[in-house]
Amino acid sequence: MTTDPGGASLIAPHGGQLKDLIADEAGRASLASEAQALVSWDLTPRQVCDIELLLNGGFSPLDGFMTRADYDRVCAEMRLADGTLWPMPIPLDVTEAFGEGLVSGARIALRHPEGMVLAVMTVSDVWTPDRRAEAVAVFGTDDDFHPGVFSLLEGTNPVYVGGSIEGIELPPQHSFPALRRTPAELRALFERRGWTDVVAFQTRNPMHRAHIELTKRAAAQAGAKLLIHPVVGMTKPGDIDYFVRVRAYEAILERYPADSTELSLLPLAMRMGGPREALWHAIIRKNHGCTRLIVGRDHAGPGNDRSGKPFYGPYDAQELLREYRDELGIEVVEFQEMVYLQAEDRYVPAPEVKDGQKVLSLSGTELRRLLAEGEPVPEWFSYPEVVDVLRDAYPPRERQGFTVFFTGLPSSGKSTVANVLVSMLMERSSRPITLLDGDIVRKNLSSELGFSKEHRDINIKRIGFVASEITKHHGIAVCAPIAPYAATRREVRDMISAYGGFVEVHVATPLEVCEQRDRKGLYAQARAGRITGFTGIDDPYEAPEHAEVVIDTTTDSPAESAEQVLRFLSDAGYLPAGH
Numbered sequence: 001m002t003t004d005p006g007g008a009s010l011i012a013p014h015g016g017q018l019k020d021l022i023a024d025e026a027g028r029a030s031l032a033s034e035a036q037a038l039v040s041w042d043l044t045p046r047q048v049c050d051i052e053l054l055l056n057g058g059f060s061p062l063d064g065f066m067t068r069a070d071y072d073r074v075c076a077e078m079r080l081a082d083g084t085l086w087p088m089p090i091p092l093d094v095t096e097a098f099g100e101g102l103v104s105g106a107r108i109a110l111r112h113p114e115g116m117v118l119a120v121m122t123v124s125d126v127w128t129p130d131r132r133a134e135a136v137a138v139f140g141t142d143d144d145f146h147p148g149v150f151s152l153l154e155g156t157n158p159v160y161v162g163g164s165i166e167g168i169e170l171p172p173q174h175s176f177p178a179l180r181r182t183p184a185e186l187r188a189l190f191e192r193r194g195w196t197d198v199v200a201f202q203t204r205n206p207m208h209r210a211h212i213e214l215t216k217r218a219a220a221q222a223g224a225k226l227l228i229h230p231v232v233g234m235t236k237p238g239d240i241d242y243f244v245r246v247r248a249y250e251a252i253l254e255r256y257p258a259d260s261t262e263l264s265l266l267p268l269a270m271r272m273g274g275p276r277e278a279l280w281h282a283i284i285r286k287n288h289g290c291t292r293l294i295v296g297r298d299h300a301g302p303g304n305d306r307s308g309k310p311f312y313g314p315y316d317a318q319e320l321l322r323e324y325r326d327e328l329g330i331e332v333v334e335f336q337e338m339v340y341l342q343a344e345d346r347y348v349p350a351p352e353v354k355d356g357q358k359v360l361s362l363s364g365t366e367l368r369r370l371l372a373e374g375e376p377v378p379e380w381f382s383y384p385e386v387v388d389v390l391r392d393a394y395p396p397r398e399r400q401g402f403t404v405f406f407t408g409l410p411s412s413g414k415s416t417v418a419n420v421l422v423s424m425l426m427e428r429s430s431r432p433i434t435l436l437d438g439d440i441v442r443k444n445l446s447s448e449l450g451f452s453k454e455h456r457d458i459n460i461k462r463i464g465f466v467a468s469e470i471t472k473h474h475g476i477a478v479c480a481p482i483a484p485y486a487a488t489r490r491e492v493r494d495m496i497s498a499y500g501g502f503v504e505v506h507v508a509t510p511l512e513v514c515e516q517r518d519r520k521g522l523y524a525q526a527r528a529g530r531i532t533g534f535t536g537i538d539d540p541y542e543a544p545e546h547a548e549v550v551i552d553t554t555t556d557s558p559a560e561s562a563e564q565v566l567r568f569l570s571d572a573g574y575l576p577a578g579h
């Protein structure tokens with residue numbers, strides 16, 4: 001079905017037919033009443049993003065979560081079963097328990113985490129995918145350093161469900177309502193303004209001078225208007241949160257010529273899939289009424305693999321899009337990296353730099369360092385209004401919160417060193433500190449949990465959640481669980497790094513020493529078979545590969561070990577100078 005808000009044509013100058021999966025008024029009432037008797041699935045944060053773009057047509061021509069035939073062909077060939085170009089799998093992932101009773105033809109209610117039913121789905125397929133094979137097909141790798149692979153393998157449920165959906169309402173959005181426009185609303189806006197040619201700029205970062213120069217050039221070269229279309233759904237872990245980014249985007253709008261530029265927020269859950277993702281972004285922007293998309297260096301890049309090599313070449317995305325130019329229905333505006341010519345005080349694309357001309361550049365890591373250390377950000381790099389927003393949100397490290405996360409075998413000395421560290425920190429600063437020791441947490445937060453992998457993961461995620469809240473509020477959390485699984489520790493790191501420091505301390509006391517200490521007599525019980533699934537004996541401990549600090553309590557006293565951590569915190573700038 002298509003609707004026509006404000007009488008505007010729903011065919012953009014270069015766009016295709018737009019889906020609108022929200023039912024009409026009578027349909028919505030009847031779906032809502034039917035939903036009361038249906039089993040319901042509580043949508044995950046990623047699925048909330050996906051369903052919003054399904055319902056509002058951002059994912060046209062999809063009319064629901066992908067069926068198996070669509071999924072298989074998308075993975076293999078970037079096409080839906082009917083041959084339409086579509087690069088990203090969008091199935092509904094559910095738990096085994098939920099998937100068990102589902103059969104083709106069943107109807108299920110899809111609920112927002114706040115409780116309201118957003119849509120009713122008619123199930124057509126239920127299957128258990130090979131997610132590792134999906135990772136290789138879609139991302140070209142199963143290395144879980146790739147954030148899209150990590151989220152697929154560790155954060156996605158094991159059973160997929162496909163089927164069409166009938167919408168009752170869009171997910172509620174409470175932030176920046178005036179800046180959120182559906183594809184139909186944007187198309188209507190462009191139509192009203194007479195904007196027949198609109199170039200979209202995709203971003204998940206604050207915009208600095210290079211981005212502003214690039215977007216101005218792109219619009220001017222094409223003689224087109226500009227849509228700044230930042231992603232506010234899910235981006236790469238560790239990115240600057242969108243509340244801060246949107247304040248910064250709003251601040252720079254005045255730097256564009258009048259009646260030339262719009263800002264609209266896109267509730268997309270990115271997969272960081274590089275070239276495939278760029279193709280997806282192009283289709284999504286076409287659906288939003290744009291006629292062109294800027295694709296620059298390393299579009300939707302996921303960073304480096306575990307050997308430090310980028311997953312994709314810097315211009316792979318441009319190359320892939322060129323292959324599909326004729327059927328995309330949206331032009332791609334290719335840009336090379338913009339660099340700053342110091343002598344001329346202006347930005348140019350890298351290939352325009354002549355031999356001997358001096359260029360300046362500043363990486364994202366370097367910018368974060370300048371902010372963390374309270375140093376000035378050079379004027380050639382950004383505008384004062386953007387730097388002010390960032391400084392306000394990211395104070396220097398000595399005013400940020402942080403988490404010290406001890407991990408190690410039972411009886412390795414985690415709790416002892418953590419306690420000493422807490423006392424040392426309290427001697428030095430009046431910042432609030434919370435100790436989340438393994439045993440204390442199990443008594444207070446996780447008393448119903450055992451030691452299965454599932455329960456350990458829940459336990460560690462709870463600790464991570466509490467520590468991330470403490471860190472967000474500029475406090476100090478000192479955690480000391482065993483935390484034996486690398487993937488769960490990484491999730492906790494991602495959760496906390498968004499708000500402040502995360503310092504992993506591996507208490508690497510060897511197993512023989514821990515077993516000899518056996519402070520609670522549990523190793524002896526595990527050896528005797530009276531306890532099963534005991535870490536280090538018959539349950540694995542995956543040692544961290546990139547801990548910020550490694551200590552060994554065989555050779556160092558608790559005070560010496562705690563001093564090592566303190567020194568790291570001080571050197572990294574988390575403690576005021578002189579401590």
Ligand code: PPS
Pocket residue numbers: 409410411412415438439442451455456457459460480481482483484520522531532533534535539
């Ligand atoms: S986990 O894996 O991180 O959730 O474990 P944690 O909550 O830190 O464990 C807290 C203490 O529980 C005791 N204990 C066990 N540990 C490991 N495996 C099994 N099966 C087990 N059963 C009980 C153990 O003494 C942990 O304390 P520490 O301080 O590490 O010795």
